[in-house]
Amino acid sequence: MDRILEVVIAKYNYWIYIVLMMIGLYGVIAKNNLVKKIVGMSIFQTAIILFFISMGMKKGATIPIIIHGQEASVRASDYINPLPHVLMLTAIVVAVSTLGVALALAVKVYKEFDTLEEDEILEKIRKS
Amino acid sequence: MRILGILVCVATGAMLIWASGEFPPWGDPNSPASLHVSPRYIEKTMEETSVPNAVTSVLADYRGYDTMFETTVIFAAGVSCFMLLRLFSGRERSSHHYRHILTGLTLRVRRKGKQLPELEEFEPMDSLWTPYDLILRTLCRFLIPFIQLFALYVIAHGHHSPGGGFQGGVILGASMILLAISQDMRSALRRIRERTLAIFSVAGVAIYAGTGALCLILGSNFLDYAALSRIFPVDPVGARSLGIFLVEVGVGIAVMATMIVIYHNLASEGFLDEGL
Amino acid sequence: MGTEVNSILPLLAVMVSAAVVPILASSRSANVREAWTFVAAFGKVGIVLAMLPHVLRGDKLSFEIAPVFPGVSLAFRVDAMGELFALVSSFLWIVTSAYSIGYMRGLKEHGQTRYYSYFALAMSSTMGVAFSANLLTLYVFYELLSFATYPLVTHHQDEEGRSAGRRYLTYIVGGSIGLVLPAMLVCYGSSQTLDFTPGGILANSGLSRFELGLLLFMFVFGFAKAAIMPFHSWLPAAMVAPTPVSALLHAVAVVKVGVFSILRVLVGIMGFELLLGQALGGILILVASVTIVGASLVALCQDGLKKMLAYSTVGQLSYIVLGASLLSENGLSGGLIHIATHAFGKITLFFCAGAIYVATGKQNISELNGIGRRMPLTMASFLIASMSIIGVPPTAGFLSKWLLITASVDSGRLEGLFVLLLSSLLSAGYLIPVVYRAFFLPQPEGEPTSVVAEWRSPCSIAAMVTSFGCLLMFLSPGLLLGLARKAAELYLGV
């Protein structure tokens, strides 16, 4: 039991991202309102960002900016891993861009159908 | 749909949890991710690029190519929003609102009606945004220059502290969006026109890609900033630092302009006259 | 034995008709169109004839278009078998072209540009099949032919044409994609080649008897152009096409391409020895016999002249398959010669049917009373051709039938002999009444009795030319026999 608990605690970052991600995924699949779906999509993307960021963490290390005056003796273990941060900067930008486009599309959909509820839209399509 | 959603989520979640068993614990300094590729970035960043901020050097140099496309992604998003939403002439709103500043009276002018001349006493008003708050407006007016100054600092100081083109560009863009929110969209557009924004957004990414292409023309690989030392009076390592700065500026401009374009188009549903 | 000679002649023979298609398609004037058709037709015969000496010497002319897979390329190789088929079909194209002119002009058909263009394309494909060096090339041209003939079959563009066209493509393309393609793959998979090789390529493939049998039937039924029952029903339906199309394509090119493909597979892919060893000939004979007898019986009850001829074709085609499935030299050469003799006979009959239709507008047998008095020369040709189909000397049909009968006796297949004789009787049963009606029954009252000016009708002249061919082939069968023997020699090593 203790061992399990230990594992659970030692890796809590993974559980958090998985839970968040599944919330997002559920939102995208199951929600009826298009904006809620977009929100779900954003949560989904953010969860992945969390995952990446958390893997760059090193215990006892500081942000990856070389401290002035210590340039000569840099040890990798003193600074956290910069690579996931870089990657996630990109992923954030991508997420923002996707969000922007998705919202723009939602605006267009609303103009066309006067609603953002998916079932109502489908109903309207079926009628026409 | 709901049941399907739950099923998919549970299955995927279970799979991911199963796989997590092999992952290193949180903050493990000996994880493969920390040992294989990344140490070089930390240990050599000063030596190879003379940029102490490893995130910046990786972002704009080691993996600068990614970042170029990242900028392109946001540019693409801006163009997409513009193309999807922008409505051109002939489809104007039916009426415009104006407010008499001194009395707070509002006027509605029909589309076919006589346009008000640009008077000091009247200001255009967004029909969806009626409240008029002197304190808010004045405060924002006061704040915006400082925000912009800070944005420039963030862009310029990205080599030494957290920051860089994206962050600075977003702040810069936010300042203009704040202007549009606190006043109205037309005054924001008067400061910086749609066409200028479009040119800025493309110019920003073009600066990035152009720097890369310049390196190529100078005989080295694409985005190899070291080649810039041939035309700038710096050594190859310094040239990398310089190149990073150049592209960060480009990123900043592109991000700023694109953020504003996206906001304008989304907020005004493409009319580009009245915001939220 | 002869040698392989690289030569561009086969390619030219195939392409000469395709090459004029752009001219045909772009010309507005009927005269230009027809002139170019003739140029191509004579050119084709010329090239085929130019290859004849080589073939008779035993040389093989080959030409590689493009390598496709390891061991298989798109390539032509001219041997006696292909040369025989090419000779027949290219010569008949000339005659048909002349006939087409009379027929199409006489009936003022629409879309003649398209008609001539696709006709030329179809001829190219037929040549391609004849000269294919391997099964893949054959398949390529086989498919091309299917699609090139579709606009011809449905030329009238009416409801009947639509359903006929549907049936046509369903059977033919369905068969080739659904059956031949996988069978071909299996062959390639087990022997890494698809070349037509004397003795076959499957001898050492280790396929069991059941698998071989399955393969055999996939080929025989898959080449649905051969109209083996029960894959025959497209053929009568396709008779909605204009008569020259029926004549050349559905009595000569298309259906003969089908049986020719089957023959190629039997001798060049499966190999007679393998078939003999696995005793697969008998079942093939059975299938062919059922088709022969069945189709002849159906033909007996037809009133539409072209329909009747179509069923007769179904039956006659199976003669060729029957001949080959006797798995003997005589059987094969009999089958090959039957390709030629039946082609001449059947095309004559179709020409006559068309000539009657153009002159009088009659399509049914029951309306033909006394027509022999108005069109004596045409009906005389009809008689000669009928005799050839039945197999009565002095016509060419006797030649092939004789060979087939000898072959069945030689190989002890008495059921083959029985079927051949029975079908001769049956074909007499459906052909002779037409002649009888034409010459001996009085014309119904109220119809014009004037004699049709047959000498001025290209349709009738064409019929006379081909019926003369039927006689000629009997009188001097040397070339025909020579080629057939050469082919048998090549593949069976006799």
Next chain:
Amino acid sequence: MTSHLPALVVTVPLLTAFAAFAAGWLRPKLCFPVGLTGLGITAISSIWLLAEVLEAGTVTYELGRWPAPWGIVYVVDRLNGVVLAAISLCAFIQWISSRASVKSQFSDRIGAFYGLELLFVTGVMGITVTGDAFNLYVLLEIASITAYALIAMGGGRAPLSSLNYVFMGTIGACFYLLGVGYLYIMTGSLNMADLASILQGMRSSQAILVAFVIIIVGVWLKMGFFPLHGWLPNAYTHAPWPATTLIAPLMTKVMAYVMMRLVLFLFGPEYSFGVLGLKDVVVWWASLAVVAGSVIALSQKDLKRMITCIILIEIAYMVGGTFLGNRSGTTGAIFHLVNDVFMTLCVFLAVSSLAFRQRELDMDTMEGLFSEMPFTMGALVTGALSIVGVPPTCGFFSKWLLLKGALEAGHYEFMVALILSSLVCLVLFFRVFEAAYFGHGERSHGHHRMREAPLGMVVPLLVVAIGIVALGLMSGEVISSIIEPALPRGVL
């Protein structure tokens, strides 16, 4: 300059996109020629690159001159060399052909439209050329975002379809990103070659297995592999024609390429086909997908929708072919990928020319088209025959290889599915041709005669149609000198 070719094939369309967008604001007339020049240079460069690769073997290009696991490298071998050439040619031809319809539909935002099209091309070229797993993600998003926007320009239901595509596409891309994260956390690398060599020693890891699964599922989502295809028919049907003709031939095919790259090179055939034991399941599933795709396609009435449904079938071919795991199957899948770019392009361009002259495309309005638009219909027939798999068009030869692979692997169900779907495609197209061939002239009153599409559309179309046949005739050469040597050693 030749040593920079890998960078050029991506950066040239990128810079051209900027130029075209800027030109849209300054001199709209320049957009088309600018893009034409850019795509022309791209096409020439990528063909040149392919020639280089054929001669000198794999070409590696270090961007920013940072060596492999630290920087991003472009790696061009035979596999992506040929895909690059196909994509860039396709984009170039499409560019010429779509001029008239872009002009008529998007004259007020021509710069943005052309800019996005060029960015899309940049994205797909980059996906193909890159040797870095994360870079692939970024480029994938470029291609996707531009595709969303282009598709949504169709009006009517298009934004909704595009939004659905956004959801599915984003989840697919995120799955891919997550899988890359899993690989990164287990290995510490993002470079494909480096990853592949590290993964050699991690055969039994659960995390790698999960990474494989989510990456492949993510890619399948983007490919529209049954049953993850929900977005595809709507998105491609409602998109405006200039967007459809660009996106439909490229997007799914490039994702199929990504799948092959990952399965065959990143994870390696031993892992993907051997250790996992999933390959038979996938082939069965692909057979099912082929059948399902055929059924879906058969139930369509609208011509545009019908041809988009055919993409579903083609995608399933490629998945099945790749996972057959033997030489013939994999070769067939790769060759089919290349062929399919042109086949789809041909069919879509032809139908778009029909649509240019006539807005509705159901079967009733088709009559008499053969005599009115002979060249367009001729090209459509060629493309259709290639999709059906009739020799000597190229579609036959790849299908042949796929069938052979299925036979050798003993997957008879895949053979049956392939043949069945060929017949279904025949029926599908035959319905169109029958409708267009019959109903000639005078019987249809009120149906005014149509003219042949403008020269700018017909000529590219004919070039593609001839190309299909030429590719078929050259298939022996292409297979033996390009595709077979492209396979990794582990494929038996």
